[in-house]
Amino acid sequence: MIFKNSLFKKSLSTLLALTGVLTLSITLFSIILLGKESWSFFQKVPLKDFLFGTHWAPLLEPKSFGVLPLLSGTFMIVILSISLALPLGLLTATFLSEFASPHWRKWLKPALEILAGIPTVVYGYFALTFITPLLKSIYPPTEIFNALSASIVVGIMILPMISSLCDDAFFDFPISLKEGALSLGATPFEFITQILYPASLSRIGAALVLAISRAIGETMAVTIAAGATPKITLNPFESIQTMTAYIVQVSLGDTPAGGIEYQTCFAVGALLFILTFFFNWIGHKIMTRWSWELS
Amino acid sequence: MTVFDIKNFSVFYGPKEAVKSVSLKIKKNKVTAVIGPSGCGKSTFLRSLNRMNDFIPNLTTKGEIFFFKENIQKTNPVDLRRKIGMVFQRPNPFPKSIYKNIIWGPKINGYKCNWDELVETSLQKTGLWDEVKDRLNDSALNLSGGQQQRLCIARAIAMNPDVILMDEPCSALDPAATARIEDLIEELSQNYTILIVTHNMQQAARVSEETAFFYNGQLIEFGATKDLFTKPKEKRTEDYITGRFG
Numbered sequence: 001m002i003f004k005n006s007l008f009k010k011s012l013s014t015l016l017a018l019t020g021v022l023t024l025s026i027t028l029f030s031i032i033l034l035g036k037e038s039w040s041f042f043q044k045v046p047l048k049d050f051l052f053g054t055h056w057a058p059l060l061e062p063k064s065f066g067v068l069p070l071l072s073g074t075f076m077i078v079i080l081s082i083s084l085a086l087p088l089g090l091l092t093a094t095f096l097s098e099f100a101s102p103h104w105r106k107w108l109k110p111a112l113e114i115l116a117g118i119p120t121v122v123y124g125y126f127a128l129t130f131i132t133p134l135l136k137s138i139y140p141p142t143e144i145f146n147a148l149s150a151s152i153v154v155g156i157m158i159l160p161m162i163s164s165l166c167d168d169a170f171f172d173f174p175i176s177l178k179e180g181a182l183s184l185g186a187t188p189f190e191f192i193t194q195i196l197y198p199a200s201l202s203r204i205g206a207a208l209v210l211a212i213s214r215a216i217g218e219t220m221a222v223t224i225a226a227g228a229t230p231k232i233t234l235n236p237f238e239s240i241q242t243m244t245a246y247i248v249q250v251s252l253g254d255t256p257a258g259g260i261e262y263q264t265c266f267a268v269g270a271l272l273f274i275l276t277f278f279f280n281w282i283g284h285k286i287m288t289r290w291s292w293e294l295s
Numbered sequence: 296m297t298v299f300d301i302k303n304f305s306v307f308y309g310p311k312e313a314v315k316s317v318s319l320k321i322k323k324n325k326v327t328a329v330i331g332p333s334g335c336g337k338s339t340f341l342r343s344l345n346r347m348n349d350f351i352p353n354l355t356t357k358g359e360i361f362f363f364k365e366n367i368q369k370t371n372p373v374d375l376r377r378k379i380g381m382v383f384q385r386p387n388p389f390p391k392s393i394y395k396n397i398i399w400g401p402k403i404n405g406y407k408c409n410w411d412e413l414v415e416t417s418l419q420k421t422g423l424w425d426e427v428k429d430r431l432n433d434s435a436l437n438l439s440g441g442q443q444q445r446l447c448i449a450r451a452i453a454m455n456p457d458v459i460l461m462d463e464p465c466s467a468l469d470p471a472a473t474a475r476i477e478d479l480i481e482e483l484s485q486n487y488t489i490l491i492v493t494h495n496m497q498q499a500a501r502v503s504e505e506t507a508f509f510y511n512g513q514l515i516e517f518g519a520t521k522d523l524f525t526k527p528k529e530k531r532t533e534d535y536i537t538g539r540f541g
Contacts, residue, residue, distance in 0.1 A: 101352070176387040179347060180447070184400030184454060185377035194403065199390045 037266030080151030089162030097170035124224030145227025165207035213279035328503035380451030386443035388435035441472025
């Protein structure tokens with residue numbers, strides 16, 4: 001019996017260790033694959049041309065491998081979607097934690113979190129078939145595929161992340177500080193803007209950074225709605241292409257494996273990986289280090 | 296002169312009556328202690344005076360409280376709280392610098408004055424000035440518990456209130472820090488009306504001139520502290536102060 005028991009324990013812990021190793025090795029394997037294919041790409045295209053080139057045309061002759069248009073597309077989506085989601089998310093979180101009755105809160109919070117569970121392809125078609133026509137009716141020169149429409153749905157996608165993380169921060173906020181502020185004749189508005197927000201800055205920052213990282217990696221909605229025109233532009237009504245959308249374009253097409261066109265995928269993927277990894281790392285760093293800091 | 300005139304005032308948490316038809320008058324520039332066992336409604340009563348209970352869901356009140364002849368239920372609570380400072384059980388300085396902690400209240404309320412002077416006088420009145428004058432821009436959270444509590448008193452004083460409400464201000468402090476706060480209460484009583492809720496009867500005896508004894512939501516006895524502690528009129532008061540319950 002004792003033998004059986006210890007055998008069971010042993011096999012269980014081995015099994016758990018194996019699953020851990022499996023997860024790690026999948027990550028490692030992806031990194032190695034990305035690294036290997038990117039390496040052979042950079043044998044043919046200098047890193048400098050890739051990072052600083054302003055023209056991206058790997059599928060057309062003459063080929064050109066400047067990734068900046070894709071980066072600019074990605075960042076346009078990030079900036080526009082964040083400028084929508086951050087204020088909305090903050091306001092939502094403020095409402096949920098400061099004004100909503102427990103009853104409202106009970107319904108609203110899960111409802112918001114459902115937004116995060118909708119398949120992104122649905123968001124893509126929602127943008128293409130609903131938001132874009134709407135934008136077109138307001139501003140006729142809007143192109144069928146445009147950055148703004150995609151940004152709006154990406155904004156909706158990351159809204160629950162921001163509002164949920166901020167709501168957690170506000171809800172944890174010491175009630176004693178709120179009472180202190182109100183006892184000094186502060187209005188709820190003064191308390192929120194001058195005590196609650198400044199003291200929660202690091203946690204709002206963490207939510208922001210994690211949302212940015214999510215927006216950078218967002219693929220389906222931007223592929224469907226933002227177009228496939230790599231260009232450096234400030235006009236959100238034009239078609240653009242993000243890094244993720246480019247990877248989709250190449251993987252869906254009949255690009256032969258092993259060619260340089262195929263390898264661009266991995267170079268772009270590696271850059272994407274580094275970017276999201278960086279933002280996630282910063283976000284978690286802020287999260288684990290947060291404190292009600294001096295403001 | 297009467298600062299608070301409380302008439303048949305009751306507080307209900309849902310159906311439960313936490314303060315039962317209390318009537319009393321609080322006199323100006325005196326320290327009034329509110330004592331009684333845990334859960335007797337003394338904190339709820341204190342928090343009614345500056346309407347801090349407004350934020351508690353399902354809480355209703357009956358009766359009237361007049362603050363200098365003004366019915367507080369009919370005043371704007373923000374205006375009311377400007378004139379009535381409050382110090383809480385646990386020190387609750389804002390996560391800001393010492394300096395900003397002091398000026399925050401007056402600033403949002405649109406006071407116009409010399410901020411440096413205000414900070415100095417407020418800290419001096421609480422005996423904190425010499426301890427912190429070289430680090431006014433440090434975080435208030437770096438102060439010790441006793442210093443934080445005195446900072447909270449200074450923060451309340453900076454608003455130049457008529458009344459300071461103290462809700463067990465020493466319950467989170469060590470004996471030395473408690474003694475400092477008690478001395479401070481005595482000094483402040485020359486210029487402010489102070490109400491202090493405490494479960495520490497020695498403290499009530501030391502600092503207050505008048506004492507109200509609450510039991511089970513009712514005001515059992517109210518009078519001069521020395522009378523209440525030496526020759527209580529009510530049996531329950533006597534039982535409580537002699538330590539038979541509570």
